[in-house]
Amino acid sequence: MCSSLESAYQALYTEFLAKSRHNDIPKSPVARARLRALIDQTRKDLQLCSEIPICNQISRVLEFEESLFAPIRILPSEVLTEIFQLVIETSSKPGIIYTSWKSPKLSGCIFMLTWICFWWRDEALSNSTFWSRIAVRYSGSSHAPPKVAAFLNECILRSGVLAPMRIGIYIERTDFFPSIAALLVAQVHRWRQAVLSFHYLQRIESLDSVDSLFPFDPSTHFPLLEDLSFNSDEPTIANRILECYPPLRKLELSELSESSINVIAGQKLKILKVGRYSGVSLARLLHMCPCLESLTLESFEFKGNPGINQITCRSSLSTLHIGVEDNAYKVQNGAWTGVTLPKLSKLDVTLPDLIDDENWETAYEPGTSLSELKEVVKQSKCALQRVNLIMYYGKEPQFTLEIADKFFEDLPVKAEGSFVESKLLQEWREDVEETIDE
Incomplete structure (x- = not known):
């Protein structure tokens, strides 16, 4: 009897595995x-069966049978796509x-x-947007296997043409x-968001120009590109874009x-993030980007004609991040001359390492970059809604309290x-004071 039961459920397993893969759900009341x-x-056979191998087989069949009633199998395609x-x-x-x-x-x-079932596979393959997000991370001297390039090209074809x-x-x-x-460069006319990073590229005869690094066609255009992030020791590539x-x-x-x-002057930039900026003034940068709402700046140093430094700018910035993560506030004195920020509502400042406490004895004196920013x-x-100060702790907790108090002194922001x-x-x-008490 066990032998016949095992044979019967082996046949049922094959049948319902196929039904599950093809989403062959019962459609009529009689079939249900x-x-x-x-x-x-x-379920009854599973309760009566005592042979573990056969019980396992029955359990798998029961799982497939019950799955055909799962609500997800009758979802509209639009919901499954979401x-x-x-x-x-x-x-x-x-x-x-x-x-x-x-x-x-x-x-x-x-x-x-x-991989789940033919229904899911068909839905995934038929939606071009699922195949239009691609990242290539490449390092070393060996080429990608031909089959990988061929498969990636097939995925790009699945993403359609629009x-x-x-x-x-x-x-x-x-x-x-x-x-x-x-393969991705050939699709630049479809790029909406691009993250490009090129580092430690070996200069040899076959790599003697920017064209070798990023082979754009002379007629290249980026009609859809709204979001570009570029990080490289080859900045000229970004300029070409x-x-x-x-x-x-x-x-x-x-x-x-x-x-x-001058290249970005005509852009309607809303968000700008810059690691190192060298120019005549921050006022000129903001003047050339009148639509800018958010600026992140790690460091600034003067360079160029100082006469242009006299420009004034009433910026529409609402968010300003100065110094980010491991890169602290490194803005030269005089950088904020001519800047007005009437719409600023969010300010983030990362201060330098506080281990060398002597550097902070004159940090807030008039004319220094930080005091200039506070004065602006x-x-x-402006009506600041949020100010966030990031500090690297010094040796004395009491010193960090003094720095924070000095920073927030007279700033137009509520507690x-x-x-x-x-x-x-x-x-x-309170946390720092607890540390002091300990």
């Missing part, structure tokens, strides 16, 4: 009634990724969605431009020089909007 009766019988989109956006591996030093194949959560693309190209320590990255005047709304550059400001904020008569290390100022003070 038959499946429910079959599920009841399967769920897929959320999965892709929140995944640790969104879109399609190739990393040369980890695995010689493509990865990404989109592939997982195609869907905007979000791409990432990260290349370092190589003496050639990878063909797998060139900017000179095509893409319709940027967000721009992030590791380095910005005075000569590059006060003179602008509920004053933060240190993203913690309310009062709570932060």
Whole structure:
């Protein structure tokens, strides 16, 4: 009897595995009634069976039978598409990724969605936006396997010809431009968001020009590019993109020089993030970007004609980040001359290392960069809603309290909007005072 039961459930396993993969759900009342009766019988057989291997087989069949009644199997395609989109956006591996030093194949959560069943696979393959987010991380001297490049090209074809693309190209320590990255360059007319990073590129005869690093066609245009992040020891590549005047709304550059400001002047930038900026003044930068709402600046140094430094600018900035993470406030004195920020509502400042306490004895004296910034904020008569101070602690906790108090002194921000290390100022003070008492 056990033998016949095992044979019967082996046949049922094959049948319902196929039904599950093809989403062959019971559509009529009669078909649903038959499946429910079959599920009841399967449960009964599972309770009566004492042979573990057969019980395991029956359990797998029962799982497939019950899954055909799962609500997700009858979702409209529009709802399933929204769920897929959320999965892709929140995944640790969104879109399609190739990393040369980890695995010689493509990865990404989109592939997982195609493995569940034919219905999910069809839905995933039919939506071009799921295949239009691609990142290539390349390092070393070996080329990507031909089958990987061929598969990536197939994925690009799945993304259609019109869907905007979000791409990432990260290349370092190589003496050639990878063909797998060139596949993405060929789609620049579809780029909406691009993250480009080129570092430690080996200069040899085959790599003697920017064209070798990033082989744009002379007629290249970026009609959809709204978000560009560029980080490289080859800043001229970014200039070539900017000179095509893409319709940027967000721009992030590791380095910005005075000569590059004229290139971005005509842009309607809303968000600008700059690592190192060298120019005649911050007033000129803000003047050339009149639509700017958010500015992140790690460091500034004067360069160029100081006569242009006399320009004044009433900026529409609402958010200002000075110094970020490990890069503290490094803005030369006089940088804020001529700047007015009447709409500023959020200010983040990262201060330098406080280990050398003597540096802070004169930090807030008139004419210093930090005092200038505070004076601009006060003179602008803006209504600050949130101010966040990031500090690297010195040897004495009491000293950090004095620095924070001095920073917030006279700033036009309420107590509920004053933060240190993203913690309310009062709570932060209590924590530091506890440390002092201990």
